[in-house]
Every structure is written in structure tokens, then in C-alpha cells.
Amino acid sequence: MLGSAGAGQQTLLRGSEPDETRLVAVGCDTFLGSLGVNTHVDQGYSPQSYIQPLRYLGVRNIRDSRRNLSGLVMLHAQTGVRVDLLGSEVVEMTDAADTLARAGALLSIEGPNEPNNFPVTYQGQQGGGPTGSWTAVAQLQMDLYSAVKNNPELGTYPVFQVSEGGAETKNVGLQFLTIPTAAGTLLSDGTGFADYANVHNYVSGVRGGYGDNQAWQAADPTLNARWDGLYGNYGSTWKRHFRGYSSAQLEALPRVTTETGWDAATLDDERTQGVILVNTYLAQFKRGWRYTFIYQLGEGEGGGGNQGLFHQDWTPKLAANYIHNLTSILADNTPVASPGRLDYSIANARDTVHDLLLQKSDGAFELVVWGEQVTGDSNIVVNLGATYTEVKIYDATSGISPVRTLTNADSVVLKINDHAMIVEIR
Structure with a gap:
């Protein structure tokens, strides 16, 4: 329009290409902790109206701004969500973040939202816009990062970088988290901006369309294609092509997505919106994104078109139902200190079939297998590596x-097409 980097990153197995890393699970609690959605309490919408939708959805995080902090604290108390606090000030943002932190409601602090579309004014200087100087944007982000890290109450909370830094008109260095030596940027080497790269890689893409591996490609950290992804903001900036990180560095870069979404323009498109947004949460986590925020919770808010997960009367769209199903099946609030290993393999899988091994704190494995095949089916066999007393398929x-x-059962036959299946193994 957050945690440690790469916590969810696993490598996809093709049946003939074994990779030991994918056989070790990630806790369901860790995956669920990566899920977020954009809300608009700051813009005057009723936080009370969000309580039931957030409880139903089951996501753990929201993204909002600092006005009506009492409403954000109330939402945390009622639903457990934590807040990625977004803003374009320094003193006001750190004060607001401190209030949320004391209430246990703070997730992270995020710098200016899309300065190319929403210019900022800092210390009397305007920054951003399509042609203006971005020096003020960089200085604001630098000062915000310093203020947070030097605040004894906030220093451990992650800071997210400016979104759409790839639009910088001069090489101020926002394509880096910390400007490296000899980067040739206008701001000095060693200038720190953020703990996490931040992009708005909308799964719909900047030119629209719906094809195979839509979510998987949008989440690719090195792909330079029609998604406004990590490469175009941190590898080679999309507006002026300023050099940033190498592809190998991008793969390991701590990163978050604070906006992604899909516009369900008609009722018939609700199913597509639903399956692709579930796929987006899964693909993002699998490919190393620490947090992913869908835009947006409610229809008709914040200029979001038909991207809401709920209708204007707060009845759930299919996207809300499908996300609710996913978070309910995987529900677990206890971290898994030492996730186990499942010696599974998948036979007959096309490159549109992806998998993510999770584990609950009670020991049950939850193997999520999802397809991103727009038409047709793939018949696959999941070999479990041993015989298990009970296997449930969702x-x-x-x-x-x-x-x-x-x-x-020692194997499971699945028909995979465009959505997620969950194999629970006990």
C-alpha cells in the first residue's frame, strides 16, 4: 500500500534429492508466531470490532500506528496479539512503544511506511516521494533505530527497516540494515538502520495475474521478477539500481513482510484469495521470512479495495475461514525446545508441491503439504519412514x-492441487 532470522527456513525436498535439514521439525508455536495482519485502529476504526475477528483468525500479530494506544493495549488483553508499531516520528514512536512494551503488547518498531507514496518531514526537511531527496528518510530511520537501541526498555525489541526503500532517488544506503565498509553511500559506513529488512512483496504481484507457484515465487529472496521483493529493495534497488546485498547475503538476511495480500474483486474470487493467502503464510515462513502481515483484516478500511479477510459486516470471507482452519489445526501455545525428526520423503512431487514439517509440544508432527498448481492435480505419496499408530489428514x-x-500407516497418498493439506502423525 521479527525473533531470529530464518527461523522457518527449510529446503524443499524432491523425492530423489534428500536434504537432512528438512527432516527436523520447527515448533508449531514458532510458525503461528510469524502470522500477522494489518489493522487500522490508528485511523479511527473501532478496536472493539476487531476482537472477535482476531480471535477467530488465530494470528498472533497486528500492524498499526500509535494513535489510540489504549485500543491497541485492549486488543492485546482480549486477543493476545502483539503490535508492530509503525510510524514516522522518533520521540513519539519511542514513547508509544514504551507504553505498549510495559503492557506486554509490543512486537516490534517499524520505520516510515512507503515514503515514495507518503513523504515524511523530519527536522524541517521533506524526504521521499517519487523525485525528492531521501536523506531525511534515512536520517529519521537512523535516529529511530538509535533511540530504540539506546532505550533500556526497548533495546531488545526488533526494528524493521523503511518499506519501499528500493525507491530511494539518491544512494542514502537504505538498501542495507547497517551500511558496510566502502558501500559508496551518502550516509557513512557503519550507519545502522534496522534489525530486519522490510518489504511489501504483495503475492498478487505488481502486474497482477495468477499462475503456478505464485506465493512461492513472491517469497523468493533473490528473484527479480514481477513481485516487489527482497532483491529489488535490498539487492539492486528497483528505481535507480543502487547496489545492495549479494544473492548469498539476501538468502541469509533477516527479513519481514509487513504488507502482502490478494484482492477478491468478486465473490467468485474469494476461494482464490483464501487458498493463496494460506499458501503465502506457509511459503514465506518456509523461505525464511520471520513475520508476514496480510493486508488487511477488514474490508473497506485503509483504502484496501477487496483485500479484507472479513466482509464489512465482519462475517468471514473464505480467506478468514481457511486461515482459521490452519491455525486451529496447528494450535499450540508452547514452544518446542528441541523439535524432533521425521524421516519422511515425498515421491512424484512436481515443483509446485511444497512441504513444511512442524511439531506440537505434545510430540505430534504436523507435516503441511501444499500445492501451488492453478489447474489439475498432483498425486503424491508421502513415505513416513516408519509405521505410525495414527495418522490424520486435514x-x-x-x-x-x-x-x-x-x-x-507408513505412507499417505495425497491429491495436491492449489491448497494446503496437513498430515498429523502420532
Whole structure:
């Protein structure tokens, strides 16, 4: 329009290309902790209206700004969500962040939102816009980062970089988290801006369209294509092509997505919106994004078109239902200190089939297998590596009850197309 980097990154297995890293699970609590959504309490919308939708959705984080802090604190108390606090000030932002932190409601602090579209004024200087100087933007972000890290109450909280830094008109260095030596930027080497890179890689893409591997490609940290991704903001800036990180560095770069979404322009498009947004949460986590925020919770807010997960009367769209199903099936509030290993493999998988191994604190494995195949099906076999007493299969588009239950099973046959299935192994 956050945690440690790469916590969810695993490498996709092709049946003939074993990779030991993917056999070690990630805690369900860690995955669920990566899920977020944009809200608009700051813009005057009622925080009370968000309580039931957030409880139903099951995401853990919201992105909003500092006006009506009491409303944000109330939402944390009622739903457990924490706030990525967005803003374009320094003193006001740190004061607001301190208030949220004392209430246990703070997730992170984020710099200016899309200065190319929403210019900022800092210390009497305007920054951003399509042609203006970005020096003021960089100085604001630098000062915000310093203020947070030098604040004894806030120093441990992550700071997210400016969004759409790839639009900088002069090489002020916003394509870096910390400007490296001999970078040739206008701000000095060693200038620190943020702990996490921040992009708005809308899964719909900057030119629209719906094709195979839509979410998977949008989440690719090195792909230079029609998604406004990590490469175009931190590898080679999309407006003036200022040099940033190498592809190898981008793969390891701590990163978040604070806006992504899909516009369901008609009722018939609700299913597409639903399956692709579930795929987006999964693909982002699998490919190393620490937090992902969907734009947006409610229809008709913040100029979001038909991107809301709920209708204007707060009835859930299919996207809200599918996300609710996913978070309900995987529900777990306890971190897994030492996730286990499952010696599984997948046979007959196309490159549109992806998998993510999770584990609950009670020991159950949750193997999420999702397809990004727009038409047709892929029939695959998941070999479990051993015989298990009970295996349940869930469909994220069907509900929160198993669609099949197997006993004494050592493999599972799945028909995969455009959405997520969950294989629960006990």
C-alpha cells in the first residue's frame, strides 16, 4: 500500500534429492508466531470490532500506528496479539512503544511506511516521494533505530527497516540494515538502520495475474521478477539500481513482510484469495521470512479495495475461514525446545508441491503439504519412514476435522492441487 532470522527456513525436498535439514521439525508455536495482519485502529476504526475477528483468525500479530494506544493495549488483553508499531516520528514512536512494551503488547518498531507514496518531514526537511531527496528518510530511520537501541526498555525489541526503500532517488544506503565498509553511500559506513529488512512483496504481484507457484515465487529472496521483493529493495534497488546485498547475503538476511495480500474483486474470487493467502503464510515462513502481515483484516478500511479477510459486516470471507482452519489445526501455545525428526520423503512431487514439517509440544508432527498448481492435480505419496499408530489428514479448505484417519500407516497418498493439506502423525 521479527525473533531470529530464518527461523522457518527449510529446503524443499524432491523425492530423489534428500536434504537432512528438512527432516527436523520447527515448533508449531514458532510458525503461528510469524502470522500477522494489518489493522487500522490508528485511523479511527473501532478496536472493539476487531476482537472477535482476531480471535477467530488465530494470528498472533497486528500492524498499526500509535494513535489510540489504549485500543491497541485492549486488543492485546482480549486477543493476545502483539503490535508492530509503525510510524514516522522518533520521540513519539519511542514513547508509544514504551507504553505498549510495559503492557506486554509490543512486537516490534517499524520505520516510515512507503515514503515514495507518503513523504515524511523530519527536522524541517521533506524526504521521499517519487523525485525528492531521501536523506531525511534515512536520517529519521537512523535516529529511530538509535533511540530504540539506546532505550533500556526497548533495546531488545526488533526494528524493521523503511518499506519501499528500493525507491530511494539518491544512494542514502537504505538498501542495507547497517551500511558496510566502502558501500559508496551518502550516509557513512557503519550507519545502522534496522534489525530486519522490510518489504511489501504483495503475492498478487505488481502486474497482477495468477499462475503456478505464485506465493512461492513472491517469497523468493533473490528473484527479480514481477513481485516487489527482497532483491529489488535490498539487492539492486528497483528505481535507480543502487547496489545492495549479494544473492548469498539476501538468502541469509533477516527479513519481514509487513504488507502482502490478494484482492477478491468478486465473490467468485474469494476461494482464490483464501487458498493463496494460506499458501503465502506457509511459503514465506518456509523461505525464511520471520513475520508476514496480510493486508488487511477488514474490508473497506485503509483504502484496501477487496483485500479484507472479513466482509464489512465482519462475517468471514473464505480467506478468514481457511486461515482459521490452519491455525486451529496447528494450535499450540508452547514452544518446542528441541523439535524432533521425521524421516519422511515425498515421491512424484512436481515443483509446485511444497512441504513444511512442524511439531506440537505434545510430540505430534504436523507435516503441511501444499500445492501451488492453478489447474489439475498432483498425486503424491508421502513415505513416513516408519509405521505410525495414527495418522490424520486435514484439508485447510474443509474445516478443522480430519478428512481421513489412517491406522498403522507408513505412507499417505495425497491429491495436491492449489491448497494446503496437513498430515498429523502420532
